[in-house]
Amino acid sequence: xxxxxxxxxxxxxxxxxxxxxxxxxxxxxxxxxxxxxxxxxxxxxxxxxxxxxxxxxxxxxxxxxxxxxxxxxxxxxxxxxxxxxxxxxxxxxxxxxxxxxxxxxxxxxxxxxxxxxxxxxxxxxxxxxxxxxxxxxxxxxxxxxxxxxxxxxxxxxxxxxxxxxxxxxxxxxxxxxxx
Amino acid sequence: xxxxxxxxxxxxxxxxxxxxxxxxxxxxxxxxxxxxxxxxxxxxxxxxxxxxxxxxxxxxxxxxxxxxxxxxxxxxxxxxxxxxxxxxxxxxxxxxxxxxxxxxxxxxxxxxxxxxxxxxxxxxxxxxxxxxxxxxxxxxxxxxxxxxxxxxxxxxxxxxxxxxxxxxxxxxxxxxxxx
DNA sequence: GTAGTCATGTAAGACGTTACATGATTCT
DNA sequence: AGAATCATGTAACGTCTTACATGACTAC
Numbered sequence: 047x048x049x050x051x052x053x054x055x056x057x058x059x060x061x062x063x064x065x066x067x068x069x070x071x072x073x074x075x076x077x078x079x080x081x082x083x084x085x086x087x088x089x090x091x092x093x094x095x096x097x098x099x100x101x102x103x104x105x106x107x108x109x110x111x112x113x114x115x116x117x118x119x120x121x122x123x124x125x126x127x128x129x130x131x132x133x134x135x136x137x138x139x140x141x142x143x144x145x146x147x148x149x150x151x152x153x154x155x156x157x158x159x160x161x162x163x164x165x166x167x168x169x170x171x172x173x174x175x176x177x178x179x180x181x182x183x184x185x186x187x188x189x190x191x192x193x194x195x196x197x198x199x200x201x202x203x204x205x206x207x208x209x210x211x212x213x214x215x216x217x218x219x220x221x222x223x224x225x
Numbered sequence: 226x227x228x229x230x231x232x233x234x235x236x237x238x239x240x241x242x243x244x245x246x247x248x249x250x251x252x253x254x255x256x257x258x259x260x261x262x263x264x265x266x267x268x269x270x271x272x273x274x275x276x277x278x279x280x281x282x283x284x285x286x287x288x289x290x291x292x293x294x295x296x297x298x299x300x301x302x303x304x305x306x307x308x309x310x311x312x313x314x315x316x317x318x319x320x321x322x323x324x325x326x327x328x329x330x331x332x333x334x335x336x337x338x339x340x341x342x343x344x345x346x347x348x349x350x351x352x353x354x355x356x357x358x359x360x361x362x363x364x365x366x367x368x369x370x371x372x373x374x375x376x377x378x379x380x381x382x383x384x385x386x387x388x389x390x391x392x393x394x395x396x397x398x399x400x401x402x403x404x
Numbered sequence: 405g406t407a408g409t410c411a412t413g414t415a416a417g418a419c420g421t422t423a424c425a426t427g428a429t430t431c432t
Numbered sequence: 433a434g435a436a437t438c439a440t441g442t443a444a445c446g447t448c449t450t451a452c453a454t455g456a457c458t459a460c
Binding site for chain 2: 152188195196202207
Binding site: 227228264 | 450
C-alpha cells in the first residue's frame with residue numbers, strides 16, 4: 047500500500063492529525079489520494095499497531111479531541127527503506143482506449159467528434175494541472191533539492207498529458223491519410 | 226465498469242465462451258485486464274440478466290460444457306451507445322512519484338541510483354511492449370480503419386513510456402545543474 | 405505419471421470511492 | 433438560521449487481484 051508511505055513521508059516533515067493528513071491529500075497535486083477518511087484513519091491505526099507511528103491526544107475544550115501522530119524511529123527506518131526500494135513502473139489503464147477499440151462502429155464524423163471531445167478534455171486537464179501548480183507552490187519543502195523534486199513530480203502529469211495530445215494528433219493525421 | 230464493454234466489444238466480432246474471453250484478455254496488449262475468472266464469469270451472468278448477451282451451451286462429450294455467448298440487439302445498442310459516450314481522461318497514479326516525494330532523504334548517489342533503476346525499468350517496459358506489438362499484429366480486425374485504431378492503441382502506451390523517459394532525463398539534468 | 409489445456413466457478417483480500425453518523429464551534 | 437470547519441470514525445460498495453476447487457482430456 048503506497049498511501050501508508052505517503053503518510054509516513056508527511057509525518058517525517060512534522061506531526062499531523064488524521065484530519066490534517068486528509069486535508070493535505072485532498073489539496074495535493076503530487077499525492078493523488080482523495081483523502082477519504084476510510085483510508086486515512088484505519089491506516090493510522092495499523093501503522094500505530096506496527097509501531098511505526100505514535101500519537102498524542104490533544105484535548106481542546108469541548109472540541110472533539112484530535113490525535114496528533116508522529117514518526118517513531120522504526121517509522122523513519124521503514125520510510126527510508128521504502129524510498130530506497132526498487133521502483134516499479136506503473137500500469138496505464140485508459141478507459142478511452144477501450145472505447146477506441148470498438149470505435150470502428152462509428153462513422154468518420156462520429157469518430158472525429160469523439161477524438162475532438164477527448165482532445166478538449168485532455169487540454170482542459172492540462173490547463174487545470176498547470177493552474178494548480180501555478181497557484182500552489184507552497185509545499186513545505188526544506189531543501190532546494192526537495193523543491194526541485196516536488197516541482198518535477200507536479201510536472202510529470204503535464205508531461206504525460208502532453209504526450210497524449212501528441213499521440214492523438216498522430217492518430218488523427220493517420221485517419222485523415224487513410225481516407 | 227469498462228470490462229463489460231470490452232466483453233460486449235469482443236462479442237461484436239464473434240461469439241466467445243467465458244474461457245475464450247479470459248484467454249483473449251490475458252494475451253491482449255490493448256485490453257489490459259488480467260482475464261481473471263472472478264471478473265469475467267460474473268460479468269457475463271450480469272450481462273445475461275440485463276439481456277445484452279445470450280448463450281448457447283455447447284456439450285462436448287465428457288468435457289465440461291462451455292457456454293458460448295453472443296450479442297443480442299440490446300447488446301449491440303449498448304455497445305454503440307458506450308462507444309459514442311463522452312470520453313474521460315484517466316487519472317495517472319504512479320507509486321514511483323510518491324517514492325520520489327521523499328527521496329530527499331537519500332544522498333545524491335542513492336537518488337541517482339534510484340533514478341537509474343527506474344529508467345532501466347521504463348526502457349525494459351518499452352522494449353517488452355514493442356516486442357509484444359511486433360509479435361502479435363493478429364488482432365482480428367476487419368477494416369483497414371480498425372487495423373489503424375488497434376495499432377494506435379498499442380502505440381499509446383509506448384508514447385507514454387517515452388514521455389516518461391524524457392521527463393526523467395529532464396529531472397536528472399536539473400539535479401546535476403542543481404549541485 | 406506429470407504437466408498443460410479446456411472450462412466452469414467461488415473465496416478472500418487489497419485498494420479505492422462516496423455517503424453517513426456525531427457533535428461542537430465559527431463565520432456570514 | 434444556516435453553512436462551513438474541525439475531528440473522529442463506520443458502512444456499503446466498486447474494481448481488480450491471486451489463489452483455490454473441480455474434473456476430464458491431451459501431450460510428453
